[in-house]
Amino acid sequence: MSLSADEYKQQGNAAFSAKEYDNAIDLFTKAIEVSETPNHVLYSNRSATYSSMKKFAEALKDAEECTKINPTWSKGYNRKGAAHFGLGNLDEAEAAYKKALELDANNKAAQDGLDQVRRTQESRSSQPDMGLSKLFADPNLIENLKKNPKTAELMKDPTLVAKLINYKANPQAIGTDLFSDPRLMTIMATLMGVDLNMPDLSNSNSMPKEPTTNESTTSNETPKEPEAKQTSEPVNEPTTQEPEPMEVDEEDKSKAEADLAKAEGNKAYKAHEFDEAIAKYNKAWELHKDITYLNNRSAAEFEKGDYETAINTLNEAVEQGRDLRADYKIIAKSFARMGNSYYKLNDLHKAIEFYQKSLTEHRTADILTKLRTTEKELKTKEADEYISPEKAEEARLQGKEYFTKADWPKAVEAYTEMIKRAPEDARGYSNRAAALAKLMSFPSAIEDCDKAIKKDPNFIRAYIRKANAQIAVKEFSAALETLDEARTKDAATNNGANTKEIDQLYYKASSQRFQPAEGNETPEQVYQRAMKDPEVQRIMQDPVIQSILSQAQSDPAALQEHMKNPEVFKKIQTLIAAGIIQTGRR
Known part of the structure; x- marks a missing residue:
């Protein structure tokens, strides 16, 4: 998963602190790529990393982008100043540091950088350079040397190229290096147009080893103002500047x-x-x-x-x-x-x-x-x-009292409390269903009966109350199914103790099922409605019933014989109630 710009930035900062500069460059670059808007701090941080790597041209490019994004941010000009100083562009470095101080007079890094630039300028002007400043000031110096057959091979060494760039700011430093590095003799002769009859080093397979001490290009110390000398020995002054710490989260250096x-x-x-x-x-x-x-x-x-x-x-x-x-x-x-x-x-x-x-x-x-x-x-x-059987019993008795007094809302409230105190007691749901039915809230009553049946599948009173509510909302087919289930459970657990009440409800549901609706529904309309009833449709599609009805057309007595079968009797009764089978004018 890709990280955010801020997360890449934090990792880059950590890599920079660990002096893992290549990794830091990679992380800052990724941060720049995923940033939703141009972020001046990211370019500033990458510029500082390039400066630490002595890649001042790249550092300057990022510093310029930083100040372009946010021209009022003083520390961006610190980066420009450091990059220009590393390239030997003292005048440009001075201008950049001055701009930083214009924006923020308390910018200590800018003040230190400006002081360093001025010391270097004074040192350069106090030492004779025999025209070397002009020689190394040529902006095409490196390119010309790369193109010259005598020096082209030498210019493939990046450390030598960096050294030549540093001489641009401090040409006097070449005095201490000239005789220790024969390559410089070749380069100077080429620049000055002098033939020293020296062997062509461009094809040499072995280069002289670089000096390892007192090299201005590898010094990481902050330059100090040179002490006055009585001799004309050139001052070997460093030309690089230790980059100031990174800016993170609005430049908290830590x-x-x-x-x-x-x-x-x-x-x-x-x-x-x-x-x-x-x-x-x-x-x-x-x-x-x-x-x-x-x-x-x-x-x-x-x-x-x-x-x-x-x-x-x-x-x-x-x-x-x-x-x-x-x-x-x-x-x-x-x-x-x-x-x-x-x-x-x-x-x-x-x-x-x-x-x-x-x-x-x-x-x-x-x-x-x-x-x-x-x-x-x-x-x-x-x-x-909240569960408490004792409190549940108190609520049940209170609900019964309210029910007896026909205070249905209070009864519902009491039975609700009973359910909370004893949620597994089916009686609470069944009793509340009875009170809800009195309030004509039949769908809620049916729902409570279902909960009671789920808690206790053998609670016959819940089935009976459910069927009553279903009849009230004219769900006759569903009521008959509920009563069939109640009859089966009652026979298995109560020896049919509730058979009479169940049968009465069954007759009520059956007789009302296909009665003409309010509005003087015609017999034909009743017939059409009956034919759309799901149970009637199932019965009419039953092959056994189809055979019986076909036989009854020619032998009506055969129908009576078939009705001795309880299942057939139930289906035939349904068709009679629906008006599908006519037993006489109704």
Whole structure:
């Protein structure tokens, strides 16, 4: 998964601090590529890295892009000044540092750079260079030497090219190198048009070894003003400048070190060395105020099981994050981890509160799922804690009293309390269904009866109340099915104790099933409605019934014989009630 620009930047800063410059360049380049908008700090950081690598041309290009994006940011001109100084462009370096100071008079790095440029200018002007300044000031110097047959091969050595570029700022330095590096004699002769009758080194397979001491091109020390000398010996003054520290998160110079500490903390965290991880995250926070370090510290505290400490850390993260104007996504993570900590402490109310706060900052599917799951768990927990058989019985008796007094709403309320106190008792749902039916709330009554039957499949009273409600809403076919099931259960468990009541309801449902509807429905309309009834359609498609009806047309007595079969009797009765079979005028 691709990282964000800020994440690439942080890794680049860490690589820069570790002097892994090639890696830093790669990471800053990736940050620039994925950044949604041009970011001047990214170009500034890459420019500083190039300067550290003595690649001043690349450093200057990035510095110019930095100041183009944000012309009012003084530190971008620090980068321009450093790059120009490394290239030996003292006048341009001076102008860049002056511009930085115009924008920010307290820019110490710019003031130090300007002082260094001026010392170098004074040193250059105080020493005779025998025309070397003009010689090395040629902007086409390197290209011309690459094209010259005598020097083309020599110019393939990057260290030699860098040395020649440095002579542009300090031509006097060549005096100490000229006789130690025969290649320079060849180059000087070529530049001055002098034939020294020296062998052509361009095809030599062995180059003289570079000096390893007192080389101006490899010095990383901050140049100091040379002491006055009584001789005419040229001053070997360094021409490179130690780059100032990176800018990160609006230029907190310790951010790169903090990121290194964070990386060490992450390594310890993955190794389950949580105390070590906490110490590293603390160090990162002390070095730079980024609440990501606090979030990480809380994660280590969480894994230790120190949930209270984690919550305190996250409270600090949110408070500091508001002051630092931290990204709302990071603050959302703080709230989410507070929710996780409270969940571990079994404080579900608080967990829900902080999951909601997290979603207010930034909505994510993961936290939304945690919220929904915790809310459901809390509801179950509260319901379990509310269960009390004694309180349930009190509510049942109270509901019975209200029902007797025909106070149906109060009866519903009491039976609801009974259900909460004893959710597995089928009587609560059945009794509430009876009260709901009195209030003409038949769909809800049917629903409660279904719950009662689910709790106790042999609770016959729930079947009877359900069938009554189904008849009330003219679901006659469904009512007959309910009554069939009730008859079977009653016969198996109660020796048919409720048979009479079930049969009465069955007759009521059957007789009303195909009665003309309100509005003086004609017999033909009743017939058409009956033919659309699902049960009538199933019966009419039954091959046995089709055969019986066909036989009855020629032998009506045969129909009576077939009706001795209970199943056939039931189906024939349904067809008679529907008017499909006429037994006389109705």
